[in-house]
Amino acid sequence: MLPFILKRLGLAGLVAFTVSFISFSLLFLSGDPAAALAGETASGEDIEAIRRLYGFDRPMLVQYGEWLFQALRGNFGESYYFKLPVSSLIADRLSVTMTLGVCGITFALLTAVPLGVAAAIRPNSIIDRVALFLSVAGQAMPSFWFGLILIVLFGIKLRWLPPSGASTWQHFIMPTIVLGYYAMPAIMRLTRAGMLEVLNSDYIRTARAKGAGEGRVLFKHALRNAIIPVVSLAAVQMGFMLGGSIVVESIFALHGAGYLAWESIARNDLPTVQALILIFSMFYIIFTFLADVLNAWLDPRMRSS
Amino acid sequence: MSHIQDTVKPLLSVRGLTLDIPLASGTLHAVRGIDFDLHKGETLCIVGESGSGKSLTSLAVMGLLEKNIRRSAEQLNFDGIDLIGASKRQMRGLRGDRIAMIFQEPMTSLNPAYTIGDQLVEALRLHRKVSREKARERAIELLEKVGITAAASRLSQYPHQLSGGLRQRVVIAMALMCEPELIIADEPTTALDVTIQAQILSLLVELTKEMDVAMILITHDLGVVARVADKVGVMYAGELVETGPATDVFGKPMHPYTRGLLHCIPQPGKTKRGEKLGTIPGIVPSLIGDVQGCAFRTRCPHVVEACRGDIPERGQPPHEFLCVHADGARAAEGEPA
Amino acid sequence: MALQEPIDPLLEEISGPTPRQILRKRVQGHMGLLFGAGVVLVLLVIAILAPVLAPHDPYLQDLANRMVKPVFMGGTWEHPLGTDHLGRDYLSRLIYGARVSLLIGSVAALISGVIGTAMGVAAGYFGGRVDAVVTFLINVRLAMPVVLVALAVVAILGGSLQVVIAVLGLLLWDRFAVVMRASTLQVRRREYVSAAQAIGASTPRVILSEIMPNIVNNLIVIVTLEMAHAILLEAALSFLGLGVQPPTPSWGLMVSEGKNMMLFEPWLVLIPGVVLFVLVLAINLMGDGLRDVTAPDSRS
Numbered sequence: 001m002l003p004f005i006l007k008r009l010g011l012a013g014l015v016a017f018t019v020s021f022i023s024f025s026l027l028f029l030s031g032d033p034a035a036a037l038a039g040e041t042a043s044g045e046d047i048e049a050i051r052r053l054y055g056f057d058r059p060m061l062v063q064y065g066e067w068l069f070q071a072l073r074g075n076f077g078e079s080y081y082f083k084l085p086v087s088s089l090i091a092d093r094l095s096v097t098m099t100l101g102v103c104g105i106t107f108a109l110l111t112a113v114p115l116g117v118a119a120a121i122r123p124n125s126i127i128d129r130v131a132l133f134l135s136v137a138g139q140a141m142p143s144f145w146f147g148l149i150l151i152v153l154f155g156i157k158l159r160w161l162p163p164s165g166a167s168t169w170q171h172f173i174m175p176t177i178v179l180g181y182y183a184m185p186a187i188m189r190l191t192r193a194g195m196l197e198v199l200n201s202d203y204i205r206t207a208r209a210k211g212a213g214e215g216r217v218l219f220k221h222a223l224r225n226a227i228i229p230v231v232s233l234a235a236v237q238m239g240f241m242l243g244g245s246i247v248v249e250s251i252f253a254l255h256g257a258g259y260l261a262w263e264s265i266a267r268n269d270l271p272t273v274q275a276l277i278l279i280f281s282m283f284y285i286i287f288t289f290l291a292d293v294l295n296a297w298l299d300p301r302m303r304s305s
Numbered sequence: 306m307s308h309i310q311d312t313v314k315p316l317l318s319v320r321g322l323t324l325d326i327p328l329a330s331g332t333l334h335a336v337r338g339i340d341f342d343l344h345k346g347e348t349l350c351i352v353g354e355s356g357s358g359k360s361l362t363s364l365a366v367m368g369l370l371e372k373n374i375r376r377s378a379e380q381l382n383f384d385g386i387d388l389i390g391a392s393k394r395q396m397r398g399l400r401g402d403r404i405a406m407i408f409q410e411p412m413t414s415l416n417p418a419y420t421i422g423d424q425l426v427e428a429l430r431l432h433r434k435v436s437r438e439k440a441r442e443r444a445i446e447l448l449e450k451v452g453i454t455a456a457a458s459r460l461s462q463y464p465h466q467l468s469g470g471l472r473q474r475v476v477i478a479m480a481l482m483c484e485p486e487l488i489i490a491d492e493p494t495t496a497l498d499v500t501i502q503a504q505i506l507s508l509l510v511e512l513t514k515e516m517d518v519a520m521i522l523i524t525h526d527l528g529v530v531a532r533v534a535d536k537v538g539v540m541y542a543g544e545l546v547e548t549g550p551a552t553d554v555f556g557k558p559m560h561p562y563t564r565g566l567l568h569c570i571p572q573p574g575k576t577k578r579g580e581k582l583g584t585i586p587g588i589v590p591s592l593i594g595d596v597q598g599c600a601f602r603t604r605c606p607h608v609v610e611a612c613r614g615d616i617p618e619r620g621q622p623p624h625e626f627l628c629v630h631a632d633g634a635r636a637a638e639g640e641p642a
Numbered sequence: 643m644a645l646q647e648p649i650d651p652l653l654e655e656i657s658g659p660t661p662r663q664i665l666r667k668r669v670q671g672h673m674g675l676l677f678g679a680g681v682v683l684v685l686l687v688i689a690i691l692a693p694v695l696a697p698h699d700p701y702l703q704d705l706a707n708r709m710v711k712p713v714f715m716g717g718t719w720e721h722p723l724g725t726d727h728l729g730r731d732y733l734s735r736l737i738y739g740a741r742v743s744l745l746i747g748s749v750a751a752l753i754s755g756v757i758g759t760a761m762g763v764a765a766g767y768f769g770g771r772v773d774a775v776v777t778f779l780i781n782v783r784l785a786m787p788v789v790l791v792a793l794a795v796v797a798i799l800g801g802s803l804q805v806v807i808a809v810l811g812l813l814l815w816d817r818f819a820v821v822m823r824a825s826t827l828q829v830r831r832r833e834y835v836s837a838a839q840a841i842g843a844s845t846p847r848v849i850l851s852e853i854m855p856n857i858v859n860n861l862i863v864i865v866t867l868e869m870a871h872a873i874l875l876e877a878a879l880s881f882l883g884l885g886v887q888p889p890t891p892s893w894g895l896m897v898s899e900g901k902n903m904m905l906f907e908p909w910l911v912l913i914p915g916v917v918l919f920v921l922v923l924a925i926n927l928m929g930d931g932l933r934d935v936t937a938p939d940s941r942s
Contacts, residue, residue, distance in 0.1 A: 011781070018782045026791065029798050136674075136930070140923035142874055144881045145897055145915035152908055202413040208369055209408075210428045210479070211401035224418045236784070243787025247878055261790055262882060265797045273794050280787040288784075300463040301417060 001303055004296055012289045016282060020071070023277035024064050027270045032056075067274075076275035081267045086275045089260065094279075096166050096256030097245050100175055105238045107180030108187055113230065116191025117223065120199060131192065135185035143244070147178045147251040164253035175252045182244060183237035190233050194226035201225075228298050235291030239284030315342035316519050317366070317487060320380035324361050324543075327373060331593040335361050335374070337543040343536070345486065346517045348510070350530040350551070352566070353540030356589055359523045362540075363489045366521075367406055368396040384486070402432040405480035407490040407509075411473035411497070415464035421448075421475055422460030428482040447478040451508060470501040477509060481516070488513060489521045494529075506533070527570050531555055536623070539563045542589055542600035549624030559619070559626040559633035562601050564640070599629065607634035668935040675931025681924035689740040696734035697722070700891045704729035709907055723913055727899060732910075735891040736917055742892045743873045743921060746807050750872035751865050753811025758818020759861060765819070766826025767849060776819060783816045792875065793884045801887045806879060810872045821864050825857035832856075859936040866929030870922045877918055893918045 027033060034051035035042070042050075051057050055066075070077065076086035119128040154174065155163030162171050198204065199222055207221045245258035253259070257276060264272035296302040324336035336358040343349050351359050364370050366381070368388060381388040383404065388396070400406075408414045415424060425444035426437060435443075441460065448456035451474040464472055473493060480488055490509060494502040510533045513520045524530060530537055534551040539560065547560040558564045568583030587604035599605070602612035611629045619633065620626050626633055632642055669675060688695055698721075705728065711717040712724040712732070723732040765776035792809050799805045829835065830853065838852045877894030879885030886892040888899075893914040900910025 011778075015778070015781045015785055018778075019785050022782070022786065023791075026794060027798065029795060136923065136926060137919075139926055140870070140874075140919050142877050142881075142894070142897075142915060142918050142922070144878055144894075145911070145918065148897070148901060148904060148911050149915070152904055152911075156905060202408055202410050203416040205369060206406075206408060206414045206476075206479075207416065209367060209400055209406040211397045211399070211431050212427070213397060221416055221418075225416070239785075240787075244789055246787075246789050246793070247882065250882060262793070265790075265793050265884065268797070273790075277787060277790055277794065280790060281785045284785045284787070299418075300420075301465045 001296055004302070005293055008289055008292050012285050016285050019281040019285075020068055020278055021064060023274055023281065024067055025060070026277070027274060028060060033270060071275070071278065076278075077271040079264070079269050079272045081264065081269040081272070086272050089272065090257055090275060090279060093255060093257045093260045096254055097242060097249070097258055100172065100179060100245055100248070100254065100256060101238060101242045103172055103176040104179035104241050105183060105234060107176050108183040108237065109234060111180070112184045112187035113191050113227075116188040117195055117218070117226075119188075119192045120195030120226075121218065123196065128192075131188055135188045138181050138185040141181070143178050143182050144247050144251055146181065147174070147248060150174045150178065151251070166254045166256070171252070171254070175248050175254055178251070179241055179245065179248050183234075183241055186237060187230060187233055191226065191230055194229055195222060198222045198226045228295060231295055231298065232288070232291045235287040236284075239280075239287045242283050243280050313344060314385075315382075316345050316347075316384055317343040317521075318380055318382040319366070320378060322362065322365060322378040322381060323376070324358070324365055324370070325375040325377075327375070328593065334592045334596050335543050336365070337592075337596065339538075339540075339543075339545040341536075341538055341545060341548055343487070343519050343521065345519055346514075347535045348513065348520045348522060348533055349536045349538060350522045350524060350534035351538045351540055351545075352524060352527060352530055354525060354589060357540045358543040359540050360491050363406070363491050363521060363523055366489060367400060367404060369400075369406075398432070401428055401485075402483045403485050404487045404489065405483070405485040407473075407476055407480050407488065407493045409492040409495055411469050411476055414476055415472055417464055420461050420463055421467070425460070425475070425479055425482060428479045432483050443482065444478070447481055448475070450481075450512065451475075451478045453478075469497050470505065473497060473501075473505050474508070477505075477512070481512065481518075484516065485518060487519045487521070489523070491523045492525070493522075494526075495524075527566060539566070543592055543596075544600065544627065546601065546628075547624075547626040549620075549626075553624040557624075559624070559635065560601075560628055561605050561607055561634055561638075563626075564633075564635075564638065565604075599627070607637055665935060669931075672931045672935055674927040675935065678924040678927030678929075678931055681920060682928055685740050685921055685924070686744060688737055689744050692737045692741055696731075696737045698731035698734040700730060700734040700738040701889050702730060709903065709910070711907075712909055712913070715909060724909065726896070726910065727903060732896075732913065735896060736893070736914060738891040739893045739896065739914065739917075740921070742803070742886060742890060743876065743918070746803070746810065746876045746886075747869040747873040747925075749807045750810035750814060750876075751869040753808070754813070754815040754868060754872075755818050755861070755865055757812070758815030758864075759822045761815065762819040762822025762824075763826045763849060763853065763857075766823040767830055767845075767853065773823070776823065780816055780819050783813075786813075788813050788875065789878060792879055793882060796879060796884050801879075801885055803886060803890065806876055806885050810875055814868050814872055814875075817868060818861075818864050821860055822857060825860045826853055829853050829856045859932070863929050863933045863936075866925050866932065870925040870929070873918070873925070874922055 032047075034047050034054065034056045055063060067077070074087050076090070078084065079086050079089055082089055115127075115131045115134070119125075119131040122128060151163045151174065154160045161173055162168070163174075165171050199218075204217060204221055207217050212221065242258075245256060246261050247258075248254070249256045249258035250262045257279070260272065261276045263269075264276070319342070320340050321338045322336060322340075323334075323338050326333040326335055339358075339362065341349065351362065353359050361370065361374070365376050366383075366388065368391070370376055376389070378389055383399065386395070386399070388399075391399070415421070419427075422441060422444060425447070426440040429435060429440045429443055430437070433440075444460060445456045448459060453459055453471065453474055459467075459475075464475075467475065477493075493509060494505050497505060506529060509520075509522075512518070522529070522533065530551065537547075537549060537551050537554040538545045539547040539554070539562065541562050547554060547558070547563045554563065555567070558567055562585070565583060565585040569585070571582060585604055590600055590603055592600070598613040599616045602608045605612070607630060609629060614629075616627045616629055618625055619628055619631060628634070630637075635642060704725065707721070707725055708727055708729045710721050710725040710729075713719055713722050715724075717724050721731050721733065723736065726732055726735065761776045761779065765773040792813060795809050796805055799809075835848060835852050838848050843852075876885055876892065877897070880892045880894030881898045883898065886895055888895060896914040897911050897918075900907070900914070904911045
């Protein structure tokens, strides 16, 4: 199993490196970052001054090399807008986003897995249809709109939950639902499909022939095998969720990293945007790597090969 | 031998077992009123083409049919227990304990997520209050019995680490964990290499004889049947068209289908050198909708108008067959009466 | 022998309906597919005929008639769905908004489809190093947060329809590549492909006439799903103010503009959201339905 982990680790590193280059070079798309930074009213001299100040006059690869070197040491430069080190800015905001991400994926798993299992046990039953409806509707529901509807309904009309902010745990309920709902359909479908396949397999028949009860057949023999692909998917979804937290955080005014991303993009705060893209990518890479390892550990066929 | 046993109460007694599968295009009458008895320690071989209902019959005895299949029978008795009326709990108690099953596909019939040891131990501990240690000892003992070397170290291996032949040995060991009285083996060697097939089969027969276990062996390999069967049931299109002691059925096959089958394999002393082996022309008919008369009539060389009507049961117990011809048209084929 | 006439019920016809008949029967029996395709078709016609169908100019402001209520909330038939905060006719903006959504969805899916299919088929067909590079690129692409990158690029380049389409088209090829790679891998080893190679068919010919026809079903399914994905993303970008720019009527933008008034006039948010939901739902149902009726494993 160690060679497998090392190989995956090498691949993850290579992906991370490529992503860092892309996220750095994205911001040269506009042609002249100095002009973009100086604003439309700036004179030619101002732009030149900014160019020198931020080192935009050097070759791009040199700039990238320096940026990467500093980034590896945790230094992402200074925010143009907040005039603070980007790293401390992000560090302050990350806990909200992480909390939201963990709550979101937990919510998604806690609803999707039982629903998927129940749907697979009785295909075409009422519960299967409800699950299918929820997943189809969930995939089509624009999350920003869903969030607004929840705010109007539970935050303002019924006054059950605070509509925005992040000061208490109640503030996280609606954002968790919106974010989790986004990941639910895929997890539910995969759980259902996996359970259906496993329940039709020969070894389930063997378990029944041994005299195992239904509960034991379902949970010990079937779910154990069906859950393996769900682990990978959950990790991928967790990565997507953190990236997608920008929408949810902006709706619920949760001042996390996603909100910071929105603010800094709107304000052309390039160093912050670069750092955030890189950090969100890193999270995705780390999650999928951990999922691969966990998967290999869960699946004996991969563990020994 | 079976004449003596007929006076003893059978271990398994089946009368009029019928299995219907509702489909969009009508009801599929997969198994239509079959009867057979099986005594303690006896081996019954059920032979027939694929789709003739052999596997369904075995699953029906185990109570493991898909939910959509309707099962009915005048009698389905295992050692005095009515399996039709038995509760789920009762059936669960019987399965794996007194009736065990061996499936066709050793590659997929073991759970890939658990070790061989876990699965063997589970088989025993589902029915007996024994410690894990005792169960492990029993597992090792049986693995050795089915001819697996280094049994103790095999316990921690996963199914994918074993070859097909080894896995089927494990499956056999698992079936024997609780010392069952009846083993149902559904084509246990079909998926294996030819050289392994013979080994596994002799092992199975040897063990059932040694442990005095009754066995229903489902197969389409007549060579196997000739070697191991006490009794034979020939199944065609959901019916047992001929049943009887193996020596009788092979020595004097009554039903035209049985004779057709036997002509398909070379028989020492009977088949002449250079002679062409027989084939049965045509295909198994659809069993959807009302099935009237003899299902073999579309392929039978001796078909007459009466084949569309009710088919009488012929012969004397224990050798019986279903045919409109009193002699099963043996005379028409020039066979001795 | 006289008995073996076709009247014998046991000798019933074995050859069933033709594959085309089976497909037609399945399509007709699939409610999701029929509903989805129907809704998409209707919205497509509405989008094409927008200038004819829209009762008003979607850009015409009428500050004297701001936020007129829709007819089902006590408004008049002059503005069946009311007017927005600038007095523009809401129904007309919705109708023109269908154009924006469908245009962005289809062109973005087309661009990403071409990129992703080329990459996936190449990876699946050639294998080896090509496959390794494509798999690596897919990993890189998946690691990048789509919404964030799209927002950043649109912010830098300016939010026009063309930029949004290009950005989405260049970002959403991953699923095409993944599915097409897997499908090609499956088909590549079939005998008819080996046969074509054996008679000396050129590589492009083998890909175009042996591989593609056998994976095109999967491609169509992904096209629909990615179209829905692109439409949702455009709406999200526009909602965040970094997608299609005002005054262009985009449903996401309409939700965003209505957001400030949603406490008092919730329909401003509800109506464009529901329409967006219905369109995406319909496209997804169509995609799922196509998968159901063409899936090879359920063709028996």
